[in-house]
Amino acid sequence: MTAVARPDFAPRPARLASETLVAHGGLFLVAAALAVFLTLPLASLLVRSVQGGGQFVGFANFAEYFAAPAFARSAQNTLVFAGLTTGITVPLAFVFAYAIQRSCIPFKSVWRSIAMIPILAPSMLAALSFIYLFGNQGWLKFVLGWFGLQSIYGLPGMVLAMVFSSFPHAVMILLAALALSDARLYEAADSMATPGWRKFLTITLPGARYGLISAAMVVFTMAVSEFGIPKVIGGNTGVLAIDVYKQVIGQQNFSMGAVVGLILLAPVLVAFIIDYAVRKRQKALLTARSVPYCPRPAPLRDATLLAVVIAMCAFMLLVVGMAVFGSFVKVWPYNLSFTLNHYTYGFEEAGVDHAYPNSVKMALWCALFGAAVTFAGAYWLEKTRGADFLRPAIQLQAMMPMAVPGMVLGIGYILFFNHPANPLGFLYGTMTILVLSTVIHFYSSSHLTAVTALKQLDNEFESVSASLKVPFYKTFWRVTVPVCLPSIIDISRYYFVNAMTTISCVVFLYSPKTTLASISILHLDEAGNVGSAAAMATLIVATSGVVTVLFFVAEWWLVRRTQRWRETTRN
Amino acid sequence: MTGEALRLEGIHKAFGGFVALQSVDLAIDAGELVCFVGPSGCGKTTLLRIIAGLESQTRGRVIQNGRDISTAPPSARDYGIVFQSYALFPNLTIDENVAYGLVNRRRARAQIDARVKELLTLVGLPDSGPKYPSQLSGGQQQRIALARALATAPSLLLLDEPLSALDAKERERLRGEIRHLQKRVGVTTIMVTHDQEEALSMSDRVVVMNHGRIEQVGTPLQVYEQPATPFVADFLGKVNVLRATSLGEGRYRVGRVELATQANGYAAGEAVRLYLRPEDRLLPDSGPVERMPNAMRGRVLGVDFLGTYCLAAMDVEGFEGQKLLVYFSLNQALEMGVREGATIPFALRGERVRVFSAA
Numbered sequence: 001m002t003a004v005a006r007p008d009f010a011p012r013p014a015r016l017a018s019e020t021l022v023a024h025g026g027l028f029l030v031a032a033a034l035a036v037f038l039t040l041p042l043a044s045l046l047v048r049s050v051q052g053g054g055q056f057v058g059f060a061n062f063a064e065y066f067a068a069p070a071f072a073r074s075a076q077n078t079l080v081f082a083g084l085t086t087g088i089t090v091p092l093a094f095v096f097a098y099a100i101q102r103s104c105i106p107f108k109s110v111w112r113s114i115a116m117i118p119i120l121a122p123s124m125l126a127a128l129s130f131i132y133l134f135g136n137q138g139w140l141k142f143v144l145g146w147f148g149l150q151s152i153y154g155l156p157g158m159v160l161a162m163v164f165s166s167f168p169h170a171v172m173i174l175l176a177a178l179a180l181s182d183a184r185l186y187e188a189a190d191s192m193a194t195p196g197w198r199k200f201l202t203i204t205l206p207g208a209r210y211g212l213i214s215a216a217m218v219v220f221t222m223a224v225s226e227f228g229i230p231k232v233i234g235g236n237t238g239v240l241a242i243d244v245y246k247q248v249i250g251q252q253n254f255s256m257g258a259v260v261g262l263i264l265l266a267p268v269l270v271a272f273i274i275d276y277a278v279r280k281r282q283k284a285l286l287t288a289r290s291v292p293y294c295p296r297p298a299p300l301r302d303a304t305l306l307a308v309v310i311a312m313c314a315f316m317l318l319v320v321g322m323a324v325f326g327s328f329v330k331v332w333p334y335n336l337s338f339t340l341n342h343y344t345y346g347f348e349e350a351g352v353d354h355a356y357p358n359s360v361k362m363a364l365w366c367a368l369f370g371a372a373v374t375f376a377g378a379y380w381l382e383k384t385r386g387a388d389f390l391r392p393a394i395q396l397q398a399m400m401p402m403a404v405p406g407m408v409l410g411i412g413y414i415l416f417f418n419h420p421a422n423p424l425g426f427l428y429g430t431m432t433i434l435v436l437s438t439v440i441h442f443y444s445s446s447h448l449t450a451v452t453a454l455k456q457l458d459n460e461f462e463s464v465s466a467s468l469k470v471p472f473y474k475t476f477w478r479v480t481v482p483v484c485l486p487s488i489i490d491i492s493r494y495y496f497v498n499a500m501t502t503i504s505c506v507v508f509l510y511s512p513k514t515t516l517a518s519i520s521i522l523h524l525d526e527a528g529n530v531g532s533a534a535a536m537a538t539l540i541v542a543t544s545g546v547v548t549v550l551f552f553v554a555e556w557w558l559v560r561r562t563q564r565w566r567e568t569t570r571n
Numbered sequence: 572m573t574g575e576a577l578r579l580e581g582i583h584k585a586f587g588g589f590v591a592l593q594s595v596d597l598a599i600d601a602g603e604l605v606c607f608v609g610p611s612g613c614g615k616t617t618l619l620r621i622i623a624g625l626e627s628q629t630r631g632r633v634i635q636n637g638r639d640i641s642t643a644p645p646s647a648r649d650y651g652i653v654f655q656s657y658a659l660f661p662n663l664t665i666d667e668n669v670a671y672g673l674v675n676r677r678r679a680r681a682q683i684d685a686r687v688k689e690l691l692t693l694v695g696l697p698d699s700g701p702k703y704p705s706q707l708s709g710g711q712q713q714r715i716a717l718a719r720a721l722a723t724a725p726s727l728l729l730l731d732e733p734l735s736a737l738d739a740k741e742r743e744r745l746r747g748e749i750r751h752l753q754k755r756v757g758v759t760t761i762m763v764t765h766d767q768e769e770a771l772s773m774s775d776r777v778v779v780m781n782h783g784r785i786e787q788v789g790t791p792l793q794v795y796e797q798p799a800t801p802f803v804a805d806f807l808g809k810v811n812v813l814r815a816t817s818l819g820e821g822r823y824r825v826g827r828v829e830l831a832t833q834a835n836g837y838a839a840g841e842a843v844r845l846y847l848r849p850e851d852r853l854l855p856d857s858g859p860v861e862r863m864p865n866a867m868r869g870r871v872l873g874v875d876f877l878g879t880y881c882l883a884a885m886d887v888e889g890f891e892g893q894k895l896l897v898y899f900s901l902n903q904a905l906e907m908g909v910r911e912g913a914t915i916p917f918a919l920r921g922e923r924v925r926v927f928s929a930a
Binding site for chain 2: 019460465466467468470479562
């Protein structure tokens with residue numbers, strides 16, 4: 001007591017009431033926002049599917065749709081389309097990921113970056129490219145003959161374009177799955193003189209099986225919910241997603257649209273549940289004591305894999321390059337002289353010259369607002385105390401968007417926000433609703449990123465702050481946000497890129513004033529202006545690409561400025 | 572600084588159907604260091620968190636310095652806390668970490684700086700201010716966490732397994748340091764630990780807990796020498812448990828051997844358990860053990876070498892198979908030839924024997 005005097009650091013009167021209010025109020029707000037912008041629209045969809053002319057009609061709508069010959073055809077086409085895409089994409093992605101994680105090929109980060117390019121592009125870009133390449137005036141049309149195909153339109157084009165679009169998503173999952181492996185298993189196998197193929201079959205494949213299932217489910221889900229690709233290159237091949245669009249936009253038949261939407265939801269929901277179960281098991285696969293596997297050079301294997309990887313990357317660059325090239329030439333393939341007409345007169349003529357600025361504006365709002373809301377929501381969920389009954393409601397709703405195709409969400413939004421009794425009806429047709437729906441559509445992944453980042457923080461930070469009489473929001477601002485900054489930037493970038501390329505949800509929600517670039521691709525293509533469609537797709541890829549690079553630069557700069565503590569190690 | 576600093580009255584905590592704490596009563600005096608010790612799941616951490624307001628009790632009252640803080644949130648209570656994980660803010664420097672609670676109280680910058688300097692000196696790391704936590708060792712980080720907890724001069728310091736994450740050497744060094752610091756600052760301290768050695772070596776008083784109840788409260792010597800329950804005897808240190816029958820008047824029979832103790836209160840014929848620590852024996856180096864009370868001979872079944880000490884498992888003549896663990900210092904073991912198969916005479920210290928009913 002004598003050596004260390006106790007200076008007067010008496011606590012100031014606490015602002016507890018307000019602090020608890022902020023904690024619980026925030027939780028309530030997150031739960032309520034998710035309810036209003038996700039659960040209620042989906043509920044409206046459910047209700048509408050059993051209504052006809054404002055009356056309850058039970059399953060009459062379903063019966064009517066099932067009875068129509070178009071249904072059986074669409075359902076079959078959808079399953080074949082999704083099944084083929086999955087069957088092709090997953091093995092290709094596995095080979096690619098295997099080459100990156102388990103071989104000694106050079107320039108891995110280059111191949112990896114190229115493989116991610118499709119994420120930056122609207123899915124229609126691939127469809128347009130394949131029309132340029134294999135369409136009626138296509139350069140490589142003769143290749144179709146080798147496979148006994150008449151035309152690229154229809155299933156062949158759809159599958160090709162879908163494989164291109166879904167490839168990076170499968171690659172990311174498999175890269176993660178193949179990164180997790182215990183070198184000691186291989187060492188044990190080597191000590192028993194196990195041949196390479198047997199190690200592959202008994203260690204590598206089983207180790208990656210959850211990743212394979214997960215990748216298959218993700219690709220399948222993407223294909224089932226895909227709308228842009230069948231629209232552009234599907235020809236007369238009807239799929240469920242097109243049926244939804246036709247019912248709602250073409251015939252203004254919302255009840256029937258709701259019915260098809262729910263049917264679309266079924267396979268996606270099944271895939272989601274399988275994926276969810278599989279991911280849960282994957283966690284237990286690797287223990288903290290595992291020793292990471294480090295590939296050793298094997299000339300033959302490495303050369304073969306390098307050749308395959310180069311071929312894949314070249315093909316991907318060709319697909320993107322073709323659309324870009326097509327957007328700059330006068331008349332493909334007859335007049336290849338350079339022109340900017342597709343970017344200028346083309347847009348003007350179709351009345352979509354405001355589409356691109358709209359998209360950028362929306363993407364920026366999603367990046368800013370989406371990242372802030374998602375991170376704050378995850379924080380309230382993970383780091384506050386009390387009001388525990390709200391937490392399961394938030395957790396469940398946060399994961400729901402992953403299991404709901406964008407089109408289904410979109411119809412739900414129309415039904416809910418366009419309802420005459422809804423006081424939020426003023427949102428309908430505004431930029432705000434586009435931003436809100438897009439943030440919700442891509443909420444799950446972002447939420448998971450935020451939760452993962454937050455879980456890495458010591459759980460006692462909040463307790464320590466409380467004991468030091470520092471309100472939790474100060475610690476949020478001084479510690480939580482700075483430490484999680486890289487993840488927040490990731491979330492922001494994810495929202496931006498997806499907002500630039502998305503179509504399935506917003507296609508039901510835009511107004512003439514708020515047309516987006518991705519949507520205008522459909523209109524330009526429909527109007528036969530393929531050059532301008534390609535130009536719009538090129539603008540989107542370029543923007544997403546440049547912004548992604550900018551995000552990386554910003555991240556690098558911010559990390560250097562604010563994360564000095566990360567680089568420091570014990571000395 | 573005397574008087575009662577903290578009083579717990581009938582603290583009860585249930586998580587759903589699981590009862591974590593059952594009407595715990597405890598009074599802690601100002602300036603003392605009290606350890607809550609017990610196996611994992613005994614409720615010691617829950618009790619600490621209730622005192623901190625991080626957990627709310629189902630029933631019962633917490634009174635600090637005469638003020639009922641039973642329902643007060645953490646920020647309205649007066650304490651500093653140190654966690655096993657240190658919970659230092661990784662993106663703030665050591666200075667900023669220690670000043671974290673001070674800045675909020677709107678003090679002059681110079682005053683805060685002086686206080687931070689004072690505390691860093693107090694924990695023996697005066698030059699670590701500009702560093703980041705990741706640049707310090709675990710033990711150093713824990714000292715900083717201590718400095719941060721003490722910065723606002725709380726009247727109560729809570730330590731939640733503060734040493735568990737450290738290696739053995741560092742742990743032992745910090746034990747002494749924390750104790751020294753606590754005495755110097757005079758802050759009432761509650762420490763939770765599962766390490767009985769830590770509890771015995773650091774505390775003024777030890778609170779032994781099991782299954783959500785307090786089994787015994789006492790000085791380290793009291794709880795070690797006079798355990799109130801079989802659990803306490805068993806949990807703190809090593810102990811021999813012998814099946815025995817009471818012969819009345821403090822005499823008991825183990826196998827065919829009669830032992831004289833000072834533990835009364837069991838009727839003749841009652842089945843009991845004798846609790847006896849391995850060191851509660853007299854060896855030939857302190858006199859002719861054959862003529863002492865409770866003299867016996869044992870054959871060595873095996874020896875565990877523990878450094879300064881050896882622990883020998885003995886088959887005692889007349890014990891009919893009940894093994895007895897006996898401590899020997901290394902020197903005693905060498906001089907008496909304690910090794911497997913050797914027969915050693917010794918006497919048990921009857922006054923140390925604790926007796927509990929076998930029921």
